[in-house]
Each structure stands twice: as C-alpha cells, then as structure tokens.
Amino acid sequence: MSAAPASGPIFATGRVKANGLLCDGMHRLDLELPRPTAFAPGQFAMLNFGGRDRLIFGRPLSILAVEAGAVSFLYRVAGEGTSRLAAVAPGAELAYFGPLGNSLPPRDDGPPRLLLAGGVGLPPLLAWHHRHGREADLALFGARAPQQVPWTLLSERWAVSVDSAGQTPAGRAAFEGTVVALADKLLARRPERDWRLLACGPLPMLRAAARLAAARGWSCLVCVEERMGCGYGVCRGCVVPARAGDWLTACQDGPVLDAATIDWERFGASAPTPGGGS
Amino acid sequence: MSATPAWFALDVGAPWRLGSRVLPGRIWTASGCFGYGLDGHDIRHEQFGSPYAGLGCVVTKTITPQARAGNPQPRLCELPHGALNSIGLENVGLSSFLADKLPELAVRGVPFLVSLAGTQPDDFGAMAAALAAVAGELPNWHGVELNLSCPNVAKGGVDFGTDPRTVETCCAAARACLPARVVLAKLTPNVARIVPLAEAARRGGADGVTAINSLIGLEVDLRTGRPVLPRRSGGYTGPGVQPVALAKVDEIVRETGMPVVGVGGIAGADDALRFFALGAAAVQVGTAQLRDPFTAAMIARMLAPAGCRP
Ligand SMILES: Cc1cc2nc3c(=O)[nH]c(=O)nc-3n(C[C@H](O)[C@H](O)[C@H](O)COP(=O)(O)OP(=O)(O)OC[C@H]3O[C@@H](n4cnc5c(N)ncnc54)[C@H](O)[C@@H]3O)c2cc1C
Ligand SMILES: Cc1cc2nc3c(=O)[nH]c(=O)nc-3n(C[C@H](O)[C@H](O)[C@H](O)COP(=O)(O)O)c2cc1C
Ligand code: FES
Numbered sequence: 195m196s197a198a199p200a201s202g203p204i205f206a207t208g209r210v211k212a213n214g215l216l217c218d219g220m221h222r223l224d225l226e227l228p229r230p231t232a233f234a235p236g237q238f239a240m241l242n243f244g245g246r247d248r249l250i251f252g253r254p255l256s257i258l259a260v261e262a263g264a265v266s267f268l269y270r271v272a273g274e275g276t277s278r279l280a281a282v283a284p285g286a287e288l289a290y291f292g293p294l295g296n297s298l299p300p301r302d303d304g305p306p307r308l309l310l311a312g313g314v315g316l317p318p319l320l321a322w323h324h325r326h327g328r329e330a331d332l333a334l335f336g337a338r339a340p341q342q343v344p345w346t347l348l349s350e351r352w353a354v355s356v357d358s359a360g361q362t363p364a365g366r367a368a369f370e371g372t373v374v375a376l377a378d379k380l381l382a383r384r385p386e387r388d389w390r391l392l393a394c395g396p397l398p399m400l401r402a403a404a405r406l407a408a409a410r411g412w413s414c415l416v417c418v419e420e421r422m423g424c425g426y427g428v429c430r431g432c433v434v435p436a437r438a439g440d441w442l443t444a445c446q447d448g449p450v451l452d453a454a455t456i457d458w459e460r461f462g463a464s465a466p467t468p469g470g471g472s
Numbered sequence: 473m474s475a476t477p478a479w480f481a482l483d484v485g486a487p488w489r490l491g492s493r494v495l496p497g498r499i500w501t502a503s504g505c506f507g508y509g510l511d512g513h514d515i516r517h518e519q520f521g522s523p524y525a526g527l528g529c530v531v532t533k534t535i536t537p538q539a540r541a542g543n544p545q546p547r548l549c550e551l552p553h554g555a556l557n558s559i560g561l562e563n564v565g566l567s568s569f570l571a572d573k574l575p576e577l578a579v580r581g582v583p584f585l586v587s588l589a590g591t592q593p594d595d596f597g598a599m600a601a602a603l604a605a606v607a608g609e610l611p612n613w614h615g616v617e618l619n620l621s622c623p624n625v626a627k628g629g630v631d632f633g634t635d636p637r638t639v640e641t642c643c644a645a646a647r648a649c650l651p652a653r654v655v656l657a658k659l660t661p662n663v664a665r666i667v668p669l670a671e672a673a674r675r676g677g678a679d680g681v682t683a684i685n686s687l688i689g690l691e692v693d694l695r696t697g698r699p700v701l702p703r704r705s706g707g708y709t710g711p712g713v714q715p716v717a718l719a720k721v722d723e724i725v726r727e728t729g730m731p732v733v734g735v736g737g738i739a740g741a742d743d744a745l746r747f748f749a750l751g752a753a754a755v756q757v758g759t760a761q762l763r764d765p766f767t768a769a770m771i772a773r774m775l776a777p778a779g780c781r782p
Contacts, residue, residue, distance in 0.1 A: 202514035205766055228518060242763060250550045250710055252763050289764070291515075423548050423555070424762035426515065428507035430533075430562045431548040440541050441562070446511075463544070 239292025312395020336373025497528025643676025
C-alpha cells in the first residue's frame with residue numbers, strides 16, 4: 195500500500211519566492227522555508243496567510259517539488275482563498291504546515307504504471323514520475339484546452355489530452371478527448387496486459403479511472419480531495435465514504451487511497467458548495 | 473505597588489487545583505479540536521517544539537457508549553468569522569477508546585480529560601464507571617467533561633444541556649463513579665439563561681463548568697437556495713462566537729462563583745486574557761487549533777512568566 199511520509203511535518207512561516215501563472219488557469223507558487231524539508235509524492239501542505247489575513251482554515255495543496263530550499267505547488271483559483279493566494283507577491287509570508295498525509299508508494303518491480311493526471315491533479319504524479327518513473331510506464335495529462343497545459347513542466351514522456359483541440363507548442367501534440375480515452379488508445383498498442391493505475395484529478399476523472407481499473411482487474415490508487423479543517427486528522431471533516439461502511443480521512447488515511455476501498459456511490463454525493471460565507 | 477492585575481500576571485503554566493485534582497496548567501485544547509490527544513506528536517515548530525508543550529489539559533473528542541459514524545459530507549463550512557461543523561459526534565466508541573487510545577495516552581503522558589456523551593442520563597454514569605475501572609491508575613487522566621449538547625433520547629430528543637434537572641442528574645451520575653477526579657459540565661450557549669444550568673451542575677456535584685459549546689448556525693448556498701450542511705444547521709465556532717462566550721462566562725462567574733473553563737474563539741494570548749480577566753479558571757482552544765496545532769502551546773508560552781504578554 196502507500197508509503198510512510200518522508201519526514202514529520204513542520205509548521206513554519208515561508209517566504210514567497212515566486213508566484214505566477216504557468217498556463218491558463220494554473221498558477222505555480224514557490225515558497226522558501228526556514229529549514230529544509232523532505233516530502234513523498236502525494237503528500238500535501240496546508241497553506242494560510244499570516245496575521246490578520248489568516249483564513250479560518252488552511253488550504254490544502256499537493257506538493258509538486260522541493261528544490262533549493264523552496265517547496266512548490268500548482269494551483270487553480272477555485273474561490274476566495276486561492277484567488278487571494280494568486281495575488282500574493284514575492285517576499286510575502288505564508289503559513290506552511292506540511293508535509294501531510296500518506297503518499298504514493300515508491301517503485302517496485304511490479305507491472306508498469308499508468309499515470310492519469312487531470313488539471314491541478316498533476317503535482318503528485320509529476321513528482322512520482324520524476325522520482326520513480328520508468329520507460330515502460332505511461333504518463334498522461336488531461337486538460338480542457340492546449341492553453342491549459344503546463345507544457346514546460348511535462349517532458350516528452352508525457353502524453354497530453356485536451357477536451358477541445360487548439361494550437362500546441364512546436365513539436366508537441368495533444369489527443370482530442372478525455373485522458374481516459376487517450377489511455378484506452380495507448381494501451382491498445384502495448385503488449386502488457388497488467389498495469390497499475392495512479393490517478394489524480396477531478397472527481398469524475400477519478401471515477402472513470404477506478405472503473406477502468408476495476409473492469410480490467412488492475413489495482414488503482416487515487417489521490418482524493420475533500421474539504422479540510424485541519425489536515426492532520428483531528429477534526430474528522432475530510433471524510434471519504436469507505437466501501438467497508440464507515441469513513442476514510444483524506445488527510446490521514448489518504449490523500450492516496452486504494453480505489454477499491456472507496457464507496458464511489460456515496461463519494462461526492464452532495465454537490466460541492468462554496469466554502470466562502472458571503 | 474505594581475498596578476498589574478492578578479489576571480494579567482496569572483502564571484498559566486503553574487499547577488493549580490480543580491476539585492480534587494492538580495492540573496499542570498490553564499491553557500487547554502477543546503473537545504473535538506485536537507483528536508484524542510494522540511495526533512500531532514510528530515509535528516515540529518521552530519519556536520514551540522511540540523504542540524503539546526505547556527498544555528494544561530487536552531479534552532478528548534467526545535466519546536459515546538457505542539462508536540458513531542457521524543454525518544455525511546460536507547461536514548465543514550468556512551465563514552468569514554468562524555466555521556460551521558456537522559461532524560455528528562463521529563468517534564471510536566467507549567470500548568475502543570479504552571482498548572486503543574488509553575494505553576497510548578498513558579505512554580504519551582499528556583494530561584487529559586475524557587469528553588463523554590450519551591443518549592440517556594444513565595450513560596454518563598456507566599461510562600464514567602468504565603473509565604474509572606480501566607484508567608483509575610493513570611496519573612495523567614484528570615477526569616471527565618460531560619458534553620451535554622446532544623439529544624436525550626429518553627426525553628424526545630431535547631438536548632440534555634437545556635434542562636437543569638437533567639444536567640444535575642448527568643453530573644450526579646458521573647460524580648458518583650468518580651469521587652476523586654474532575655467532573656466538568658460543558659454547557660450549551662443555545663439557551664436564554666445559562667446560570668440555572670451551571671447551578672444545576674454544581675448541585676449534581678460538578679467541580680466546574682466549561683462554557684461554551686458551539687452555537688447553532690446555518691449557511692445557505694445561494695446557488696441552490698439550500699443549506700450548505702446536509703443536516704441544515706451545524707455548530708458555529710471560531711472568532712465570531714467569542715463575545716457570546718465571554719458574556720456567558722461572565723454571567724456564570726459573577727452569579728455562581730464556580731470555576732469556569734472558558735472556550736470560544738480563542739486564537740491568541742489576548743483572547744485568552746479576556747477570559748482570565750472575567751475570572752475564568754482555565755481556557756480551551758478549539759477551532760484555532762485546527763488551522764495551527766501550536767496555537768494552545770503558543771498561548772501557554774506567551775502567558776508564562778517569562779513570556780511576552782500582548
Ligand atoms: C489533499 C488535497 C490536495 C489538493 N491539492 C491541490 C493542488 O495541488 N492544487 C489545487 O489547485 N487544488 C488542490 N486541492 C484543492 C484545493 O484545496 C481547493 O481548491 C481550495 O481549498 C479551495 O479554496 P478556496 O478558498 O479558493 O475556495 P473556496 O471558496 O473555499 O471553495 C471553492 C470550491 O472549492 C471546494 N473546496 C473548498 N475547500 C476544498 C478542499 N479543501 N478540498 C477540495 N475542495 C475544496 C469547494 O467545495 C468549492 O467548490 C487539494 C485538496 C486536497 C484535499
Ligand atoms: C470540528 C469541531 C468538532 C467539535 N467537536 C466537539 C465534541 O466532540 N465535543 C464537544 O464537547 N465540543 C466539540 N466542539 C466544540 C468545541 O469544543 C468548542 O466548544 C467550540 O468550538 C467553541 O470554541 P472555539 O470557538 O475555540 O472553536 C467541536 C468544535 C469543532 C470546530
Ligand atoms: S482535515 Fe481534519 S481530519 Fe482531515
């Protein structure tokens with residue numbers, strides 16, 4: 195199953211090194227921390243503003259990378275918190291609490307991996323691919339349009355799908371359709387019968403990935419998202435319905451969960467609603 | 473000749489007596505906001521070390537006789553000045569708490585009170601007795617806090633905490649099984665007059681009261697016109713409830729003189745001092761402990777004799 199975190203979490207004040215648009219609808223934040231930190235792909239951090247700007251709850255974002263004393267994130271503006279985050283200038287301070295949660299297991303000699311990433315679900319899989327990816331694996335990224343693809347982050351080993359076609363950078367192509375449809379197409383050309391699926395992205399994509407894996411008898415790990423109050427297991431706010439009947443927490447049991455342990459019928463049954471109050 | 477008032481100079485890290493116990497400090501964490509006192513031991517902070525450093529007491533998540541699954545999603549709703557929660561008292565249940573959590577609490581040595589809730593007054597006595605039988609020798613177990621903000625099945629689902637006679641019965645049931653531990657009654661603010669409830673708790677033998685539990689609140693999703701939370705309303709907590717908590721604490725202290733543990737919207741040392749200024753014996757940190765697990769430890773540090781008061 196999932197691997198233990200690379201190191202215990204720290205609560206610290208970070209300084210924004212860079213914060214800007216990477217492509218349409220996707221921002222990148224690099225945050226300098228007072229001391230080095232490690233992370234394992236799939237882990238996340240709770241970010242918050244400082245002083246009087248503090249939000250009642252931190253906002254969970256997956257960790258993309260830790261390089262040169264800075265921890266990096268990719269995010270989309272989803273509401274009040276992330277829109278304020280997008281306006282934060284270099285030099286500003288943010289509260290950092292991480293790394294939290296479990297992680298994607300490191301590489302073993304099992305079957306090749308099929309990575310399905312959608313939108314800002316990219317960080318866990320990009321980080322995993324960077325550390326553990328092999329030639330035999332298939333890494334796929336899906337977005338709505340080519341302008342929403344962070345081409346500079348994706349090596350040639352990543353295949354890209356877009357809902358609607360458009361101009362792509364020189365030398366890069368995008369399949370028109372869902373990332374799951376692209377997976378179907380690429381798998382048809384491969385001799386391997388057995389794959390392990392790793393998926394991270396919007397809920398409909400996770401559902402499709404879980405169905406695909408179940409239909410073919412493959413194991414499937416998904417990175418889930420839920421509203422979080424604490425990120426460290428004490429509030430029981432972030433529950434995901436479990437097949438066994440009760441709940442799994444996205445922040446402690448997850449965010450990486452075995453798709454077979456999730457009750458997909460109950461998961462996300464109540465439509466998401468804005469966290470902001472007014 | 474110093475003009476510093478006693479509440480301002482109060483050493484929150486000095487041992488103090490509550491009922492028959494001596495507690496190690498006056499800055500606590502609130503029930504439901506720091507788990508069972510077992511999470512977060514591996515979290516570190518440059519300045520404060522462990523989130524447990526200097527804590528006077530951790531009040532556990534409320535335990536019920538049987539495990540409870542809790543409510544469906546979404547369970548949280550952030551608001552500009554607080555949050556609504558609808559966790560639904562999800563907890564592992566008494567026997568699992570005794571078997572799995574207590575031994576670890578014993579090893580960790582965290583000072584703690586166990587928060588208890590039931591569906592009928594007898595449950596409080598039975599749970600207190602079971603706790604005493606298993607945890608009786610634990611030096612860091614100081615007693616119980618009765619969460620009376622839950623429906624009394626025997627009385628048609630009315631909250632225990634709104635009827636003085638029921639409050640008295642619940643406290644007396646726990647007291648009878650715990651002669652040498654702290655019994656606190658946690659009071660709901662969702663009543664017109666809180667003092668009669670505090671007096672009832674005292675008649676039942678409680679050593680003091682905790683005030684306040686969450687306010688009943690509701691948020692509407694304007695995209696659908698429906699409440700955000702599946703059970704419509706939830707518990708409102710955080711900075712927005714602090715004035716309500718202060719008013720309730722003030723009433724109880726002035727009219728009963730009982731030891732009061734103040735809770736509601738505390739996120740910094742200045743917030744804690746407001747409660748101490750009114751005569752609170754100790755304070756608890758709830759919602760703010762979720763966003764920052766070092767909040768209580770930070771307040772304890774700031775209000776220690778060598779700390780920097782705001
Ligand atoms: C483990 C984890 C990792 C995540 N990683 C990323 C990431 O790498 N990049 C990224 O852009 N986003 C990520 N998210 C989602 C991100 O946390 C939310 O988009 C963000 O919290 C929204 O905050 P807001 O204040 O902007 O929006 P709000 O105004 O609070 O809400 C806007 C919308 O976002 C939803 N939402 C609110 N809080 C959460 C939450 N905690 N989780 C999921 N949905 C939420 C609401 O239901 C609503 O539909 C992650 C979430 C989790 C749980
Ligand atoms: C997520 C959450 C869960 C809570 N669970 C409990 C609980 O199980 N038992 C209880 O007595 N109070 C519970 N409370 C109430 C708090 O202990 C506290 O009384 C209330 O939140 C007010 O304090 P605050 O404003 O500092 O949060 C909970 C509060 C929150 C936010
Ligand atoms: S976010 Fe609090 S338990 Fe997961």
